[in-house]
Amino acid sequence: MDAHPAPPPDALTPAGAGRTALRMERVIAAPPVRVWAALTEPELIAGWFPARVTPAPTPGAALVFHFSAAEGPDTTGTVTELAEPRLLAFTWGEDELRFASAPAGDDTLLTLTHTFGDHYGAASFAAGWDRCLAALDALLTGRESVVMDPSGELHERYVRLLGLDGGTVTTGDGGPSIRYERQLVRPAETVWAALSGSATPLLGGPPPPGFTAPGERPGPITALRPPRLLAYERPPAGAVRWRLGTGTGHGARLVLTADLAPEESAPDVLAAWRNRIEALAAELPDR
Structure with a gap:
């Protein structure tokens, strides 16, 4: 003891x-x-x-x-x-x-x-x-x-x-969106591989499932810069954007935003994306 x-x-x-x-x-x-x-x-x-x-x-x-x-x-x-x-x-x-x-x-x-x-x-x-x-x-x-x-x-x-696993709701010119920022423990290349799985993302094609939240029906990829950026349409709200920066130097800094439709519940969307990010974060230490 x-x-x-x-x-x-x-x-x-x-x-x-x-x-x-x-x-x-x-x-x-x-x-x-x-x-x-x-x-x-x-x-x-x-x-x-x-x-x-x-x-x-x-x-x-x-x-x-x-x-x-x-x-x-x-x-x-x-x-x-x-x-x-x-x-x-x-x-x-x-x-x-x-x-x-x-x-x-x-x-x-x-x-x-x-x-x-x-x-x-x-x-x-x-x-x-x-x-x-x-x-x-x-x-x-x-x-x-x-x-x-x-x-x-x-x-x-x-x-x-320290309570760093929560997201926020922001309102800009394009309307409301949710935002998550999270320091990860592996570099952007490793995170990108975890998100992509066996798929190769292509501009205009569907995003690999790892880039989507449970229950979503994503539109086509609209911006792609491996291993730093992937964005895709999120009908009918707007877009989802994954960005992987440098952060503290211990791994990639994830910034994820998802536009909200007027009829959507922000807490529900926050919870769905929190689950996805938690699953990703739990996988990374073993990679």
Whole structure:
């Protein structure tokens, strides 16, 4: 049985100016002074943080986050708050990270707040931080860190936990439509293959069943750019559009829209497309 109490649910909150704050709490099995060392000493930071950081954080210091060539270019940030041993905050590119610690018996309650602009990327960030914070705890307790792919099942659990699996209804010049945005865990080529199955989509032809919601009677394909775009007529409402962008870099970012006919129930259409997207998302980690 785990000696630590179960952490409270991780959560998203609006942060103003179109930004989102991800808040995560973990009990680390070490006193605050040791946790502080792991937050501020570069040789310890390298044991759990997603990048090597130089120099050691000091008030107002300019930081450099070093990555391998395969991971991407280095980025920079600035220390914005530092109060040993309870608070460290700094920018990381356009994002903000805040680590607040408090004694929890012989252990430390560590609260991470990550503020960013990509709301639908939150599950990727949460899955990554989940692994980082587990590695931090392992580092300070001398346990072997268990490496888990943050882009698979863990990512999908955070999609549900953080409420990122719902769609919206929007109204534009062409009338109402439903919209889903979802970070996926595999690249666009893999997602396209899952959607197409054994069929090869052709302009003017029918869309493969994977691109349609249950019970739909789709019209012909009107736009096609594999593996990024497929649109088809949706009589009598208008069109369905599948777009696969780059997202967080962990996989493709799906944006799906479907026009609504005046007589249609938006909740029913939302539910039908949610079922289709959930089935797709459940299939991808195994591919």
